[in-house]
Amino acid sequence: MVEIKVEHIHPQLRELLSFATSKQKVEGIYQTYIQTDxxxxxxxxxxxxxxxxxxxxxLGQNRCEIKHLAVMPNHRGKGIGSKMIRYIKDVHALSVIFAVTDIEAVNFYEKCGFKITSLGEKYPGIVRFRCILKV
Incomplete structure (x- = not known):
């Protein structure tokens, strides 16, 4: 794992972020990571x-929110997502990690030990879920 701080987004990273958000938002999201403490x-x-x-x-007090998490399709199901979660937990000595996600990722978070709560239909036809892991 490496922390990414370079000004220009790597093409593979652009593709990964597009899996976690819309392609139109990738550049702005990347700049937020680079520019926000x-x-x-x-x-x-x-x-x-x-x-x-x-x-x-x-978020302070050993807490964080996972904003984006993605793995290239040909590498999914190999434990990479859970390794990334363990890495941030250890590096930042986190005691609480949470995320808000869609139905497609709920099983992943549940397998990683997160408790899942439905937030209901956040957008028309789209149910969102809060996932919380207390370490």
């Missing part, structure tokens, strides 16, 4: 390739 963006490397990323917002 409480935000951190980490890349999971395999040789020279960025195959996963996790972006967090540190």
């Amino acid at each position: 409480g935000r951190r963006l980490y890349g999971f490397m395999l040789e020279e390739d960025v195959i996963g990323c996790i972006g967090i917002e540190l």
Whole structure:
């Protein structure tokens, strides 16, 4: 894992972030990570390739919110997402990690030990979930 702080976004990182948000928002989101003190963006490397990323917002009192988490499709199901969560937990000595996600990622967070609560239909036809892990 490496913290990403460079001014220009790597093409693989751009693709990863587009899995976690819309393609139109990637550049702005990336700049927020680069320019905001409480935000951190980490890349999971395999040789020279960025195959996963996790972006967090540190909230004080050993807490953070996972803002973005993505793994390249051909590397999913290999434990990379959970390794990234363990990494940020250890590096930042976190006691609480939370995320808000959609139905597609709920099982992943549940397998990682997060408690899941439905937030209901946040947008028309789209149910969102709060995921909380107390370490």
